[in-house]
Amino acid sequence: MGRLLTVTGLTTEFRTERGTVRAVNDVSYTVDESEIVGLVGESGCGKSVSQLSVMQLVPNPPGKIMAGTVDFNGTNLLKYKRESREMCAIRGRDISMIFQEPMTSLNPALTVNRQMTEVLIEHLGTEPKTAREQSIDMLSQVGIPDPGKRVDDYPHQLSGGMRQRVMVAMAMLCNPKLIIADEATTALDATIQAQLLELLYDMVNKYKTALVMVTHNLGIVARYVHRINVMYAGRIVESGTVDEIWANPMHPYTEGLLKCVPKLGEKLVPIKGMPPSLVNRPDTCPFLARCRYRQKSCFEQSCSEMTCVEGTHYTTCSVLLGGQE
Amino acid sequence: MTTYVIRRVLHALVVVFIVSIIVFLLIRALPGDPIEMLVAQNASQEWTPEMVEELRRSKGLLDPVPVQYVKWFSQMARGDFGVSITHNYNIGDQIKDRAVVTLLIGLTAFLIGLVVGPLLGIISAIRRGKWVDNLVTVSANIGITAPQFWVAILLIFLFSMRLQILPIYGYTLPWVNLGQSIRQSILPVFVTALGPIASSARQTRSSVLEVLGEDYIRTAWAKGMNERKVLLKHILKNSLMPVVTLQGQMLRMIVGGSVVVERVFVIPGLGKFLVDAMLGRDYTVVQGSAVVMTIVVVLSSLIVDLLYGWIDPRIQYD
Amino acid sequence: MDNAGAIRAKTRIIPIPEDEFEVLEDQLLPPVNEFKRFIRVFFARKIVIFGAALLGLMILTAILADVVAPYGPYAQDLKNVLAGPTGAHILGTDSLGRDLFSRIIHGTRVALLVGFFSVIVGASVGTVIGLIAGFSEGILQTLLMRATDAIMAIPSLVLSLLIVGALKNGIPAVVIAVAVSMFPGYIRMVNGQVLSVKQNDYIMAEKAMGASWGRIIFQHILPNCMSPIIVMMTMMMGTSIMAEAGMSFLGIGITPPIAAWGAMCYDGYKYLMTNPLLSIAPGFAIMLLVFSFNMVGDGLRDALDPRLRGTLSE
Numbered sequence: 001m002g003r004l005l006t007v008t009g010l011t012t013e014f015r016t017e018r019g020t021v022r023a024v025n026d027v028s029y030t031v032d033e034s035e036i037v038g039l040v041g042e043s044g045c046g047k048s049v050s051q052l053s054v055m056q057l058v059p060n061p062p063g064k065i066m067a068g069t070v071d072f073n074g075t076n077l078l079k080y081k082r083e084s085r086e087m088c089a090i091r092g093r094d095i096s097m098i099f100q101e102p103m104t105s106l107n108p109a110l111t112v113n114r115q116m117t118e119v120l121i122e123h124l125g126t127e128p129k130t131a132r133e134q135s136i137d138m139l140s141q142v143g144i145p146d147p148g149k150r151v152d153d154y155p156h157q158l159s160g161g162m163r164q165r166v167m168v169a170m171a172m173l174c175n176p177k178l179i180i181a182d183e184a185t186t187a188l189d190a191t192i193q194a195q196l197l198e199l200l201y202d203m204v205n206k207y208k209t210a211l212v213m214v215t216h217n218l219g220i221v222a223r224y225v226h227r228i229n230v231m232y233a234g235r236i237v238e239s240g241t242v243d244e245i246w247a248n249p250m251h252p253y254t255e256g257l258l259k260c261v262p263k264l265g266e267k268l269v270p271i272k273g274m275p276p277s278l279v280n281r282p283d284t285c286p287f288l289a290r291c292r293y294r295q296k297s298c299f300e301q302s303c304s305e306m307t308c309v310e311g312t313h314y315t316t317c318s319v320l321l322g323g324q325e
Numbered sequence: 326m327t328t329y330v331i332r333r334v335l336h337a338l339v340v341v342f343i344v345s346i347i348v349f350l351l352i353r354a355l356p357g358d359p360i361e362m363l364v365a366q367n368a369s370q371e372w373t374p375e376m377v378e379e380l381r382r383s384k385g386l387l388d389p390v391p392v393q394y395v396k397w398f399s400q401m402a403r404g405d406f407g408v409s410i411t412h413n414y415n416i417g418d419q420i421k422d423r424a425v426v427t428l429l430i431g432l433t434a435f436l437i438g439l440v441v442g443p444l445l446g447i448i449s450a451i452r453r454g455k456w457v458d459n460l461v462t463v464s465a466n467i468g469i470t471a472p473q474f475w476v477a478i479l480l481i482f483l484f485s486m487r488l489q490i491l492p493i494y495g496y497t498l499p500w501v502n503l504g505q506s507i508r509q510s511i512l513p514v515f516v517t518a519l520g521p522i523a524s525s526a527r528q529t530r531s532s533v534l535e536v537l538g539e540d541y542i543r544t545a546w547a548k549g550m551n552e553r554k555v556l557l558k559h560i561l562k563n564s565l566m567p568v569v570t571l572q573g574q575m576l577r578m579i580v581g582g583s584v585v586v587e588r589v590f591v592i593p594g595l596g597k598f599l600v601d602a603m604l605g606r607d608y609t610v611v612q613g614s615a616v617v618m619t620i621v622v623v624l625s626s627l628i629v630d631l632l633y634g635w636i637d638p639r640i641q642y643d
Numbered sequence: 644m645d646n647a648g649a650i651r652a653k654t655r656i657i658p659i660p661e662d663e664f665e666v667l668e669d670q671l672l673p674p675v676n677e678f679k680r681f682i683r684v685f686f687a688r689k690i691v692i693f694g695a696a697l698l699g700l701m702i703l704t705a706i707l708a709d710v711v712a713p714y715g716p717y718a719q720d721l722k723n724v725l726a727g728p729t730g731a732h733i734l735g736t737d738s739l740g741r742d743l744f745s746r747i748i749h750g751t752r753v754a755l756l757v758g759f760f761s762v763i764v765g766a767s768v769g770t771v772i773g774l775i776a777g778f779s780e781g782i783l784q785t786l787l788m789r790a791t792d793a794i795m796a797i798p799s800l801v802l803s804l805l806i807v808g809a810l811k812n813g814i815p816a817v818v819i820a821v822a823v824s825m826f827p828g829y830i831r832m833v834n835g836q837v838l839s840v841k842q843n844d845y846i847m848a849e850k851a852m853g854a855s856w857g858r859i860i861f862q863h864i865l866p867n868c869m870s871p872i873i874v875m876m877t878m879m880m881g882t883s884i885m886a887e888a889g890m891s892f893l894g895i896g897i898t899p900p901i902a903a904w905g906a907m908c909y910d911g912y913k914y915l916m917t918n919p920l921l922s923i924a925p926g927f928a929i930m931l932l933v934f935s936f937n938m939v940g941d942g943l944r945d946a947l948d949p950r951l952r953g954t955l956s957e
Contacts, residue, residue: 581798
């Protein structure tokens with residue numbers, strides 16, 4: 001499998017009233033073709049912003065991509081301007097995105113038909129009539145009953161789960177190489193959430209699409225993804241395959257997260273404390289304040305680079321790696 | 326759909342009914358006796374107290390107040406506004422003629438405001454922080470803060486007195502003399518439209534800026550739509566919806582403004598009719614024209630509401 | 644680093660036991676000083692600073708009118724009737740030989756007085772009616788809200804004219820007339836606030852715990868309404884000053900010889916050809932005052948609107 005996406009040193013900042021917030025801090029990761037990658041972390045840790053940065057959709061102002069490269073199929077996307085024709089041609093065609101809020105992510109003033117066909121018309125120059133047929137076909141593939149009628153509905157006439165199915169259908173229309181699902185199922189009921197995850201999984205398998213699944217739920221990740229990136233306070237702190245991380249978490253934060261995954265008959269152990277503020281952070285390990293493995297040396301040195309544990313397993317924690325003893 | 330329309334129409338009727346009561350009661354409270362003014366005006370004639378009493382009776386002013394109201398309302402419902410107490414002309418005919426003048430000026434101003442205001446607002450919003458935006462914002466602020474009569478006086482001074490390119494005052498109906506009518510209408514229409522243009526521009530600007538931050542606009546970008554398509558297909562319709570609801574207010578503003586504008590430009594419309602009657606204490610004329618002005622506002626708001634229901638798919642007609 | 648080494652390292656490091664472990668305080672940023680934040684946002688735009696300064700100046704002028712104005716508002720200089728701007732009369736004199744500049748200065752008082760009192764009356768009575776309408780159910784609420792709709796349908800200047808007519812001319816009548824035409828805005832806002840607060844879970848909880856409506860009004864509803872009411876009041880100052888000027892211009896409301904800007908404008912209009920300043924200068928004063936109130940209102944809205952508070956910092 002070839003390499004599809006290589007993100008290197010991505011850094012995104014927001015200017016706010018209280019100072020500069022570095023929401024994404026020197027983030028690097030890769031996605032291979034038709035691979036499913038999970039991006040896990042607490043809310044506010046910069047998962048979504050990192051993905052919006054890849055698409056150049058961070059609202060500017062106040063947000064700004066400060067550094068890094070996003071290499072997609074051999075071209076650095078960040079060399080294009082946000083609103084350039086090249087960038088627009090990639091969004092929705094090669095990379096699609098599914099957002100968290102099904103209630104507000106569809107335009108309330110346009111029918112499903114208008115919102116879906118415009119993607120095909122824009123990117124592939126499809127005739128409106130054919131585009132409508134293709135949209136209806138895609139709606140039936142994502143399990144919308146009576147798609148020929150539903151296609152003329154307005155978003156407010158659909159339930160939350162239906163809308164998210166429409167979002168999935170819309171993302172799949174141009175058969176993209178990569179789909180980014182940003183907490184795509186978080187806002188839904190548990191049963192509908194499960195249905196949608198299965199749907200998404202089936203669709204990307206069927207079309208050999210790569211998928212980046214952004215979530216705060218490690219349980220979801222374990223079931224579907226090949227590799228996991230764990231993010232904390234704007235940094236990726238651990239990365240590896242599901243097996244590697246499950247068997248041997250090499251960052252105290254990942255270990256804490258795993259203890260929070262509900263298992264029958266076991267007591268949950270919460271991570272004490274709150275995620276740190278991202279405003280004007282010092283360069284030390286961001287998890288320091290909540291870390292039960294912290295050493296004196298942690299307070300004195302800046303956060304380590306990702307270091308290989310074994311195979312594809314990387315971590316930033318130098319203490320658990322034993323390098324600092 | 327039909328139930329929605331019926332409900333809105335009923336609502337409008339109730340409003341008109343309450344307005345008529347408010348206006349009627351306020352008029353009863355007006356000081357000064359029109360009969361005494363009438364007597365004073367015709368001092369050449371010999372007036373005995375019996376004759377004055379008879380005059381009062383013939384004008385219906387001796388009936389109990391509720392009876393007077395019911396009489397007036399039922400006549401008005403049939404289009405009969407009665408006869409002027411002091412000048413003995415048929416009020417209904419006058420109102421009809423004058424309403425045409427007010428509506429001609431008002432509707433022209435309304436249409437101009439409807440097009441120009443949102444246009445300026447959109448340009449201003451998408452060029453936020455640039456000089457166009459600053460120009461529009463400052464002009465809109467002036468348009469809102471400058472009193473109409475003052476703008477009118479300034480324009481008369483500049484265009485009619487100094488440059489002498491437009492007439493100072495008066496009004497001619499377009500089917501009587503089109504050229505003259507247009508020349509006489511330019512300033513009053515501009516002054517009347519200024520407020521609606523400024524308000525709509527401000528409202529549009531802020532609503533476009535609000536829509537820009539909505540999730541579905543991010544979705545549109547994520548789908549690869551270019552700037553023009555995002556603006557035309559996704560931003561425009563959503564941001565104009567709140568502006569449409571504002572148009573009822575604009576009509577109220579225009580009709581209210583006619584009172585001042587028609588007085589400055591000496592235009593024989595409803596507004597001037599009302600003020601003249603007010604100064605001359607002609608009760609029946611004041612209540613008739615005030616109610617008609619309100620009905621114009623209520624009707625146009627009704628139309629705006631129905632249109633809004635047609636534009637916004639989220640409005641359910643049940 | 645090989646895996647065996649890493650595992651060894653991990654087992655060698657003993658985590659701090661659960662009960663002894665304490666989370667380190669993140670070097671928290673100093674809490675935002677609400678007042679300082681308010682001041683900073685309020686004065687963020689130059690135009691707002693300008694408006695606030697202008698407003699301060701005009702209020703000061705109104706208070707010190709007798710000291711600032713070179714002449715009294717009614718003092719006549721019969722040798723100089725309809726004089727142009729001269730050293731003695733900066734803006735000239737009117738048809739009765741009164742100094743225009745002095746009359747404009749004294750007019751500031753009238754405008755501010757009417758604006759201030761009508762806004763106070765409008766806001767307080769409107770809020771109370773809004774509360775009543777919100778809390779009463781059934782016929783009373785329907786009646787109040789329909790009456791509000793009706794008042795909203797009458798063009799405000801026409802309504803004010805009718806009320807002033809019924810109450811006889813003079814400043815108190817104008818205050819009441821303007822206040823009544825402003826009721827609907829407050830009634831609707833407060834009523835809406837009450838209705839939405841009544842739906843809230845925390846109000847249900849309070850109610851279930853036996854809190855009185857009075858407590859709910861003062862603890863929840865009024866604090867929620869406070870910012871919009873303050874912004875609305877500032878904006879309404881401009882509106883009511885304009886309404887007063889409009890009525891005085893029509894000769895219904897504040898009548899001569901009182902130095903009201905609107906009446907002065909109408910008076911001077913007759914001499915527009917020869918003495919344009921007589922009508923243009925008082926109108927300009929109206930615009931300045933209304934403009935300064937609107938700018939201050941804009942600044943207040945920016946500073947008080949919770950939606951505009953700094954993101955990511957809560």
